[in-house]
Structure formats: structure tokens, C-alpha cells
Amino acid sequence: MKMPRKWIALVLVLGGAVSVWAQQREENPYTTPEDVAIGAEIFQRRCVTCHGGDGTGGRGPDLTRGLFRYGSSDVALYRTIRSGISASGMPRLGLPEERVWRLISYVRSLSENPRVTIPGDPERGKQILSSQSDCKRCHLVNGEGGRLGPDLSEIGWMRSPQHLRSSILNPNREVDRGYRSVEAVQKGGQVIRGVPLNEDAYSIQLMDLEENLHSLWKSDLEDLRQEDRSWMPSYQGAFTGSELDDLVAYLYSLRRKKDSP
Ligand code: HEC
Ligand code: HEC
Structure with a gap:
């Protein structure tokens, strides 16, 4: 079967558009000092709760090292900031493309003079x-x-x-939900303390301090308490x-x- 000419033209145009789009993403088009300044503003609004006011980190990592676990190229940083990192605490913030690029320019500017020096060996x-x-x-x-x-x-x-x-x-200051210890009081009075591995409407699985697994039916429990405390002393x-x-x-x-x- 012969493809109509119009279609071929359309395919070529689309193909061209896709490759231009792909090319645009390889390098940051927003790198002027103004872009860095705008990036800094966005950073102050969206990122400091986890990465600290100066980017040296907090609950999230230090971003001033110039080294990035998920890749240091523009493309890799774009992907990280645009899409977040699933199940890691780094959210997908839904920022438009041009903001993401300006954030990258700002984040890169942070490693020009690394700020974190730590004393230990x-x-x-x-x-x-x-x-x-x-x-x-x-x-x-x-x-x-x-x-x-x-x-x-x-x-x-x-x-x-x-x-x-x-x-x-x-x-105890900031305990990840997944690690809050749980106390399960069974109807016979026996108490099991552990970190929750799995929980659904009917059952809960706990790992105790000796790493024993306990699979419990909620209907067998007198009480199930989640504590705010960490098991870490x-x-x-x-x-x-x-x-x-x-x-x-x-x-x-x-x-x-x-x-x-
Ligand atoms: C709710 C907390 C939180 C917010 C808000 C947040 N991050 Fe993150 N971010 C994290 C955590 C946690 C990680 C580490 C993920 C990992 O290493 O698995 C991370 C990782 C990253 C990384 C990858 C670091 C690497 O070594 O590859 C970059 C880049 C980054 N964040 C930039 C940003 C920027 C820019 C913003 C604001 C638009 C932002 N983050 C907002 C928590 C956050
Ligand atoms: C009895 C078990 C236990 C012992 C012993 C223990 N930890 Fe922990 N640790 C935990 C648990 C559970 C968490 C997660 C909950 C929390 O953040 O408190 C944790 C969290 C941490 C975190 C934070 C991890 C994060 O994702 O932010 C660090 C760092 C850490 N421990 C280091 C240490 C060091 C260093 C020691 C020894 C000096 C130690 N722990 C001893 C159980 C323990």
C-alpha cells in the first residue's frame, strides 16, 4: 500500500518536532544571571523546607556538592526536579518546564563555592x-x-x-511514619511491640526488636497503638x-x- 503524500509530510513534520523537543531538553536554555535569580526565588518558595534556605540540606540532601546521586547532567537534573523521585520523599511538584530549568541554574550556582565543610574524620x-x-x-x-x-x-x-x-x-524529633513503633495488645493481654511492615483493614505484620515477624489479626487484638517514639535510642x-x-x-x-x- 502506498502512503499518501500528505501523510508522509505529516510524519516528517512530527518527527522533526519531536527531535527539536528532545534536543531542547539536552541543555539548559535558561542560564543567565537573571535566570539564576528567578531560580533562587522559586527555590525559596518550593524547596527550602527540605533542602534548607542555603541549599545545604535538611531532611533532603545537600545540593551544594555539585554531585548528584540521580545524575548530574542537565537532563538528569531536569528529570529529578520535574518528576520527583518516587517513594523517596522528593515530591513531584508539577513545575512548568521553564521554572525547572531556572531552578537547575540556581542549584548549579550553589556548588561554585561549596558551603558544607564538616569537621570529622x-x-x-x-x-x-x-x-x-x-x-x-x-x-x-x-x-x-x-x-x-x-x-x-x-x-x-x-x-x-x-x-x-x-x-x-x-x-524522636522526626520519625518516619513507616518506622513509628506500634504496640499490639492481644486479647489474652500479651503485648507485642514492633515496626509495622504491612497493614490492611484486617491484619497487621510487625517486626519486633529481635527481628521476629508477627502476623496478627486485628480481630484478635484488644488495642493497637501507634507511638510517636522511635525505636532508636x-x-x-x-x-x-x-x-x-x-x-x-x-x-x-x-x-x-x-x-x-
Ligand atoms: C518534601 C521534601 C522535599 C522537597 C519540598 C523538595 N525535595 Fe528535593 N529531595 C528530597 C529528598 C528526600 C531527596 C533525596 C532522594 C533520594 O536520594 O532518594 C531529594 C532529592 C533531590 C535532588 C536529587 C539529588 C541527587 O543527589 O541526585 C534534587 C536535584 C532535588 N531534590 C532538588 C529539589 C528542588 C529544586 C526542589 C524544589 C523545587 C526540591 N528538591 C523540593 C526532598 C525534597
Ligand atoms: C534499636 C534500634 C536502633 C539502634 C540501636 C540505632 N538506630 Fe538509628 N534508627 C532506628 C530507627 C527505627 C530509625 C527510623 C526512625 C527514626 O528516624 O527515628 C532510625 C533512624 C536513624 C537515622 C535517620 C535515617 C534517615 O532516613 O533520616 C540515622 C542517621 C541513624 N538512625 C543512625 C544511627 C546510628 C549512627 C546509630 C548508632 C550510634 C543508630 N542509628 C542506632 C533504629 C535504631
């Missing part, structure tokens, strides 16, 4: 973590350790040094100031690269 921190403390009872670090708390193998990509420090000193006073610096430096250095480009 990561090597010493690594030793403290494996020899003197019980962090690995609950945390995996590069495949070793417990599973009650979050895996810390890539925590340096995700959190700022201040956040890491306060996680160690005040674990506070280490206030457990380390000297310089040990704490070393631990934070070690955690901050934990940055295995994502496999994705």
Missing part, C-alpha cells in the same frame, strides 16, 4: 560505628547489620550533616563531641552510586 567514624556502638544492631550498612531501622548504605546522598547529627541525638552524651563529628562524617560519606544514569 570518616575513617574514624567507620571504626566507631563498627566497634564501639550498636548501630548495626538495627541498621544495614553495605549489606551488614540489622533491619529494624532504615538502611544507611546511601544515607549521605539523602540527608544533610545536621539532619544526621540530630537523628543520632534526638531520634538517643545517643545524647554517648559520644564525645569529636566522636560524634567522626560518626556524622562517616554517615555523610556513605554514597553508593545509584545504578540508573
Whole structure:
């Protein structure tokens, strides 16, 4: 069958449009100082709650390093900021294209003079973590350790040094919903405490401190309480100031690269 000429023309035009569109995305078209300034304003409105007023991070990562876990090219940053990162706490904010590009210009400007210098020694921190403390009872670090708390193998990509420090000193300040401990009181009176792994209308699965799994029917329970407390004990006073610096430096250095480009 022969394709009508009009169609061929249409296909060519569409194909051209798609490739222009694809090309536009490879490089940031908004890089003037004004673009950076506009990007800074958008950043103050949309990003500081997690990345800090100066971009050095908080609950979200430090963006002043010039190194990005999900890729450092313009295209990769575009994708991260435009679409968010699912299930990571980095939301999809639905910003229009031109704002995303200006944000990228601003974020890049942050790494021109890196602001985060941290005092500790990561090597010493690594030793403290494996020899003197019980962090690995609950945390995996590069495949070793417990599973009650979050895996810390890539925590340096995700959190700022201040956040890491306060996680160690005040674990109860900001507890991820998924890690709030739950107390299940059974009808016989037996109490099981654990972190919730799964829950639906009829049942709940908990992992207790010894990593035993408990699968419970809600109809067998007298009470089910979610606590705001974290299972992580506070280490206030457990380390000297310089040990704490070393631990934070070690955690901050934990940055295995994502496999994705
Ligand atoms: C509700 C908190 C939150 C908000 C708001 C937020 N982010 Fe994030 N962001 C995160 C978290 C958490 C991560 C880390 C995700 C990970 O590493 O898995 C992240 C990751 C990123 C990354 C990727 C870092 C890397 O190493 O690849 C960039 C870039 C980024 N955010 C930029 C922004 C910008 C720009 C804004 C504002 C438009 C913004 N974020 C708003 C929480 C947030
Ligand atoms: C009894 C179990 C337990 C022990 C021991 C423990 N943690 Fe935790 N940790 C948790 C849990 C559960 C969470 C998640 C809830 C929260 O944020 O408090 C957590 C959270 C964290 C976070 C924040 C992670 C994030 O995503 O922001 C860091 C950092 C951390 N722990 C470091 C440590 C270090 C360092 C030690 C040892 C000095 C340690 N933990 C000992 C259970 C533990």
C-alpha cells in the first residue's frame, strides 16, 4: 500500500518536532544571571523546607556538592526536579518546564563555592560505628547489620550533616511514619511491640526488636497503638563531641552510586 503524500509530510513534520523537543531538553536554555535569580526565588518558595534556605540540606540532601546521586547532567537534573523521585520523599511538584530549568541554574550556582565543610574524620567514624556502638544492631550498612531501622548504605546522598547529627541525638524529633513503633495488645493481654511492615483493614505484620515477624489479626487484638517514639535510642552524651563529628562524617560519606544514569 502506498502512503499518501500528505501523510508522509505529516510524519516528517512530527518527527522533526519531536527531535527539536528532545534536543531542547539536552541543555539548559535558561542560564543567565537573571535566570539564576528567578531560580533562587522559586527555590525559596518550593524547596527550602527540605533542602534548607542555603541549599545545604535538611531532611533532603545537600545540593551544594555539585554531585548528584540521580545524575548530574542537565537532563538528569531536569528529570529529578520535574518528576520527583518516587517513594523517596522528593515530591513531584508539577513545575512548568521553564521554572525547572531556572531552578537547575540556581542549584548549579550553589556548588561554585561549596558551603558544607564538616569537621570529622570518616575513617574514624567507620571504626566507631563498627566497634564501639550498636548501630548495626538495627541498621544495614553495605549489606551488614540489622533491619529494624532504615538502611544507611546511601544515607549521605539523602540527608544533610545536621539532619544526621540530630537523628543520632534526638531520634524522636522526626520519625518516619513507616518506622513509628506500634504496640499490639492481644486479647489474652500479651503485648507485642514492633515496626509495622504491612497493614490492611484486617491484619497487621510487625517486626519486633529481635527481628521476629508477627502476623496478627486485628480481630484478635484488644488495642493497637501507634507511638510517636522511635525505636532508636538517643545517643545524647554517648559520644564525645569529636566522636560524634567522626560518626556524622562517616554517615555523610556513605554514597553508593545509584545504578540508573
Ligand atoms: C518534601 C521534601 C522535599 C522537597 C519540598 C523538595 N525535595 Fe528535593 N529531595 C528530597 C529528598 C528526600 C531527596 C533525596 C532522594 C533520594 O536520594 O532518594 C531529594 C532529592 C533531590 C535532588 C536529587 C539529588 C541527587 O543527589 O541526585 C534534587 C536535584 C532535588 N531534590 C532538588 C529539589 C528542588 C529544586 C526542589 C524544589 C523545587 C526540591 N528538591 C523540593 C526532598 C525534597
Ligand atoms: C534499636 C534500634 C536502633 C539502634 C540501636 C540505632 N538506630 Fe538509628 N534508627 C532506628 C530507627 C527505627 C530509625 C527510623 C526512625 C527514626 O528516624 O527515628 C532510625 C533512624 C536513624 C537515622 C535517620 C535515617 C534517615 O532516613 O533520616 C540515622 C542517621 C541513624 N538512625 C543512625 C544511627 C546510628 C549512627 C546509630 C548508632 C550510634 C543508630 N542509628 C542506632 C533504629 C535504631
